[in-house]
Amino acid sequence: MHHLEMGAGVSYFLRFWGRWGLAALSLRWIGQWSGLDGPWFVHLSTHLLMLASGADMWRHRLLFRSGRFAAGEISIHSLFRRIRNHRTALWLGWGGPWDAIRLQRHWDASMGEPHQLSPVREDRPVWLDNQGRGHMIVLGAPGTGKTQAFLLMALQALARGDTVLVLDPKGGETFPRCLQSAALQRHRVYLEIDAHHPHQGGCLDVLAAGRDPSELASRLCQLLPLAERATVFGQFAWMTLFRIIAALRGLDESLTFSSLRFHVGDQGRQLVRTCWQRWGREHTLSVGMDHLARHDAVHYSKMIVSLLPLLEILATGVLGTLLGSDSGRKRFTLKELIEQRAVVYVSLGALSNARVAQMLGTLVLGELAALAGDRYRASTVQRSAVRIFVDEAAELSGETFVQLLNKGRECDMQVTLAVQTLTDLEVAMGGMAPARMMVGNAAHLLVFRTLDAESCRTLNDRAGRVQIQKRQAGTTAPAPRYWWQGQPRAGAMLQRQWQEVPLIPEGWLTRLEDLHYLGFFSGQGVIWGCLPRLRVPGKVK
Known part of the structure; x- marks a missing residue:
């Protein structure tokens, strides 16, 4: 059994005596081999062993008091x-x-x-x-x-x-x-x-696993402030992201936070022209991008007032370096x-x-x-x-x-x-x-x-809760009595009762x-x- 499976005290006891017993035998063998087995060498080696083992025991005491020894260490x-x-x-x-x-x-x-x-x-x-x-x-x-x-x-x-x-x-x-x-x-x-x-x-690509544009749009909208997610601003942000992501996926273009920031800021104008060239004006994705590009620019800028700063954070700075594709890594x-x-x-x-x-x-x-x-x-x-x-x-x-x-x-x-x-x-x-x-x-x-x-x-x-038996103990000591009333008697009581208590x-x-x-x-x-x-x-x- 590994020494960490033993109790802390037993484990330390065995290691202590094994280590210092081996050290004593080694010193004895060195003295005999070198011819320095006189009384002075025996006394010197004995004092050195006592000093070193005492320091080891003191170290063990400090570890025990600090709690490290009780918990045990493991590599x-x-x-x-x-x-x-x-x-x-x-x-x-x-x-x-x-x-x-x-x-x-x-x-x-x-x-x-x-x-x-x-x-x-x-x-x-x-x-x-x-x-x-x-x-x-x-x-x-x-x-x-x-x-x-x-x-x-x-x-x-x-x-x-x-x-x-x-x-x-x-x-x-x-x-x-x-x-x-x-x-x-x-x-x-x-x-x-x-x-x-x-x-x-x-760098991490955290947009690779989204199979559906609606899933990716919902995932990004989770980053909006909590107060705006269920409002008309959050719904408009979701619609904008959904249309742009669907168009990028349909065109097999790379989906990054930088591209999302560009197309959201551009109101999809460049993207809608690409959709027209690829599929024509009657395609579902072309119609959605056309509606987005024709939206009133002033109203559009007000509706994405929270979305655009969010994409700016994701595409630049720390997150742009960790999640972007422009770093070359x-x-x-x-x-x-x-x-x-x-x-x-x-x-x-x-x-x-x-x-x-x-x-x-x-x-x-x-x-x-x-x-x-x-x-x-x-x-x-x-x-x-x-x-x-x-x-x-x-x-x-x-x-x-x-x-x-x-x-x-x-x-x-x-x-x-x-x-x-x-x-x-x-x-x-x-x-x-x-x-x-x-x-x-x-x-x-x-x-x-x-x-x-x-x-x-x-x-x-x-x-x-569980049922346990609780002990109740008590003593009785009567009031002092006069000497002619006899010796006062004291009593003790011990009983066990079943009681429901929290585990x-x-x-x-x-x-x-x-x-x-x-x-x-x-x-x-x-x-x-x-x-x-x-x-x-x-x-x-």
């Missing part, structure tokens, strides 16, 4: 070796089921803190059957373990040969460094798209990357430009939703699994995201999304009903420490330690567990 190579014989399961650290028996043990011990029932002491690995099939929501406050959970699951998907796509609004160094190192170990294609450094990496389509089983990391750069991050994330999710529809229609074709990881999902929530969640599961596109609170989803989706719809699409829920009262209440309701005691979710979680897994009930810390490799050249 990427050790992770791959651990899951080698479990191709259809997802490893989520150590722990065990949290049920009425475990809760009864908690009450009997009168324990009040979650860490006093540490899952590390159980030495039982947590495996989620069938690779965690179904979408998963990872919930927790910042710094509690969401990134470690994402890394653990993404690396396992990479090791299984799945396509891995990560959308990270904030960006960072740890996640892409681990993915790139693992991709190199497995000889996989790795592509990084960074909004902070748009001229580095590749190779453009990748998500369909090609999925066929190559690539590993793709997209840093959205929300900290510097939230608007650009929201647009880029929505476009990528929309392209994935369109691909999900294509894969669903071609259900007889053998397809590779796609694992999508979306951090800070509340910033990208919308109709496109819900469509991906609805379509993805049946075509083997699994989404894992991270949020800080369930209230964030409610705000992003514009109400409790669509937020609950989004949560309802998730088969699994991984919960770290959260301080949001509404989230705790919802999770407690989802866990349900998750109130306030526990607010006191979980870092990397400790409660998992609500479909078909496996509630799991109490602890994730390891992944050792970050050095920077890849």
